[in-house]
Amino acid sequence: MARTVRFHEHGGPEVLRLEDVEVGEPGPGELLIRVDAIGLNRAEVLFRGGHYIEQVRRFPARLGTEAAGVVEAVGAQVTGFRIGQPVSVVPAFSMNDYGVYAERAIVPAAAVVHRPEGLDAVAGAAVWMPYLTAYGALVEVGGMRAGDTVVLTAASSSVGLAALQIARRVGAVPLATTRTGAKKDALLEAGAAEVIVTDEENLVDRVLDLTGGRGAEFVFDAVAGPGVVDLAKVVAPDGTLFLYGALSGETTPYPGFELGMPAMNMRTYTVTRELTAHPERLRRAEAFVSSGLRTGAFRPVVDRTFPLDEIAEAHRYMQAGAQVGKIVVTVDH
Template sequence: MTRTVRFHAYGGPEVLRIDDIELPAPGPGEARIRVDAIGLNRAESLFRQGRYGRPVRAFPAGLGYEAAGAVEETGPGVTGFAPGDPVSVLPAFSMTDYGVYGEAAVVPAAALAHRPAGVDAVTGAAVWMTHLTAFGGLLEDGTLRPGETLVVTAASSGVGIAAVQLARRVGAVPVATTRTDAKRERLLAAGAAEVVVTGGLDAAGVADALRAATGGRGADVVFDAVGGAQAAGLLGALVPYGRYVLYGALGGPTLELPALDLLRSGVTVRPYSISLRTTTTGDTLRRASAFVTSGLLSGAFTPVVDRVFDLSEVAEAHRHLESGTQVGKIVLTVPHRHPRLRAPRGSR
């Protein structure tokens, strides 16, 4: 039997339960992995509440996109992976079909990446959702170039910090925004060139503050997790023909942009969805995987981990996720009651 986190009805963190279930053998194109660490994402909180994408197909339901561990068994037709291989699970599937919260999980082999030697399980579980999102939104859709200035909103999130690291790696200048001054020093330590506190500012104030932070020139690209009413201020901070990439909706279900200002600026507005890209575009996933792996090996990409919880503390971990106080990723580690397979060297 395998300890697996499931929820039997929509609700708050308290609906999460650890059940003992019989995990099926991997089918064609699938692999079963021992899970050593799990990266938490806001999408999982929304899925648990019934507010994310497609609804649960049937209760009880599992959840989770991102994990690290080792291959236990592969299904028919799977090549390139063998039992004992250290791997990370990438967010390249729907949670209505698969989940990784547990001691072990069956996932599509196409969603696995070999974990380089020296990359531990916590790092391997914390890097992929964040850095894949930054890669896709900024290099595939935002075409961020060396020497350009990038504004990153909600910059204390895992994706925000990944975007700051990516900007540094390609030679761009990252300017971070945050709602309060409490996270300023941590964002500067993470690599932000400037930090702009947006709490209490209206759209015009946001635009003025960002222009001041860029020496009056403005930003070339905005990478926005918020949307809502703040979007107008971000538009006002862009240079003519700048690029605005929206990848989240923390500010609500609408995007408020002044039509005349948009027409006069020539700004390009693009939405970015990692789930759409990674599940429908294999070329994007292949390029992104190579880019993130090279960043891990070089040390350019180091996920910031805010706090590590035990699997048994999953409800508390979700409460912390929803508090908005964290900087970087939240990770669950998975103690194993019985050895499933010998852990390969460097996998823990």
């Protein structure tokens, strides 16, 4: 038995329950992981509330796609892993099938990466979702290069901070946006070339001024909604506006016709569908991120940790949106 977070109905953080659940043994292609730390993601808040891109198929339901721990058992047909090995679980499966909010969890071996030496469990649970998301969109799909400019919304999120570091690593220029000035200094310290405070400055004028009128080759947007019209105005010719989140909760228009049909690409991006589900892409991404960790170019930012017993409070904290970086839940054994 292992203490496992489940919910029996949609709702707020109060529906989360910590229950004793039989774990079982890993089947073919699976690993049993002793979970030491869990990385929280916005997707879990949406899944719990019934607002995610994938609906809950059955109750009680589980949560979690990102964790760090140690291999406890290896299923048939699994190679490359051994008992006692430190690993991280990456988002590469449906929460209808697996969930890592638990003391121990069975996961697909294809969703497990080797944890780089020197990376502790908390950092190991904080690094993969943010860096894989940003790398997959901007580098793997977008081909971001030295000299490119990228505008980052929700830049103080774990994905936004990872995108700042990745842009710096390839020689691109990251421009961070934030609604108020409260996080400006933190974003500059994190590596933003400039920070645009959208409650105080005109986003379009500021980006065009900073790029000499050219615009940004990439916009990496977690908000969506009506704001994409202004974001589209700052995309350079043949540039790309990536939508990887929908924090606004509002309908997202297609601004191409309203803006006179500019030469602009606008597309959604989901890491589980476009990167972690493809072994070769995941292999390249793992090598890229591991290299950045070894050299010190990548430093996952952890805002706060919570014990597993306080999982509901951790979800409340995430929904408040005040964090800078990753929220991690630790598991005592």
